[in-house]
Amino acid sequence: MKQCVAVLAPAEGWEPLCQRFKELEFLFVPPLTCVPMDSAAFSYFLSDLAVGRFDAVVMTCPMAVRAVIDIANSRGMLNRFISSLARTHLVVIGDRTAESARWNGLRVGSVSPEVSNDALVKHVQALPFRGSIALLRSDRGTRALPRALVECGWTVTEVPVYSPRLAQSEDMELLLDRMEKREVAALAFPTPLQTEAFFVQFFERFDREEGMALLEGVAIAAMSAEVVKRLDDHGVQADIIPKMATAELLIEAVADHL
Template sequence: MSREVRVAVFRPDDERIDEAVDLLDALGANPVPDPMLAVEPTGALPAAGSADAEADYVVLTSKTGVELAADAGWSPGDATLVAIGPATAGAAREAGWTVELTPETYSSDGLVDLLSDRVDGALVEVARSDHGSPVLTDGLREAGAEVHETVLYRLVRPESAGESAELAAAGELEAAAFTSSLTVEHFLDAAAERGVREAAVAGLNDAVVGTIGHPTRETAENHGIEVDVVPDDATFEALATAVVECAAPAHRGR
């Protein structure tokens, strides 16, 4: 019944968009892949873990960051390795590293809650993208940690992005699944470049919009996008499932 539910998905244009399409297809939806993120490595590696900058904790916030560091031959050394969630932890274990801590909530807030009672006086290395939330670094510093941040990669908008914005503006999307604040912003930028931003927002507000986490929800709502679904589990699988389940009965009722 949900096969006609067109769901826009904005994962990076690598295996993650392919996996997202496969998942949505398995859920009976009609995926509309429109990558809003592309990875540009900076070439930088975490300072901590080297002989001259041993960290007490190393915090990794994405599978991409793990893979870039591992491919460059970096390892966390004797530091306590902290992963933001299961995908990041899985990539770290594939690299041969031992993941000792993962928060209950897969977010910057969850990491701060996990580490705040552990890091007073510790050196914490945070390795992530250029769009990492200050919630993490500020929270760790407030907990008494010395924080060193390394930007492993930049997240940019692919030039080809924007098909979903045109579909939304035309009223031809039943749902959209945003996985970060940056995907929301890049969607709106792509819509603006095509002269359909206002219509695209209106189209989303006639559809089902899901976000991973409340910071992404807040970004969307600050731009006038009404959010219908925020799953408790901050994974794409949970988001896609919730969005399709929410969108299918609404579509059938039209």
């Protein structure tokens, strides 16, 4: 019987990375759904982008890309947005975000390879210019990131473009059922928000003692130091941490561990 690995993320972008590991069964269970946030902040961002006031724009994840495209399209301004964005330097985090951006017609200036705030700050710090930067992300992003960019000499404009919501789905219930039957060998956590969303639902289903008992023997994989910290907040120790915070290396590390 194949060992089961649950990746706490949508199949999009992850499934192709897992296909070569035929000896494992992969489940893709997103614990979050994301709601685009059309707001005055986005209106100001579009106006400033159109007149060239940003030297760089950061999109933190595929969800941010999809939200921005959805908002611009709903306003009937998608083509204008894409052409305006092409005149500035677009930074994205990770290959999955880059793929999503390019698929939606966006020109990517550079890719921060690791999915972590520290790696993003180092990447932006290495750019050969400074100026004004727009940070497009969720409305629950950590304050540490804009502070670090300011310390690097950037003027930062935060633009919340989506709001994460718990995805209390049938897939999540099925995953928790399989955990209760001890049919899950590993859990892979890509981001702190996905980690938090999983444990909110996990500890709603199981009390603390029962939940911690069910996690015994399950390999816990964390893609970044930020995820490790969020796991620590719940009293859960990471067993698997890839040498770099990328989706591909996370899956490889899980497969090697099992």
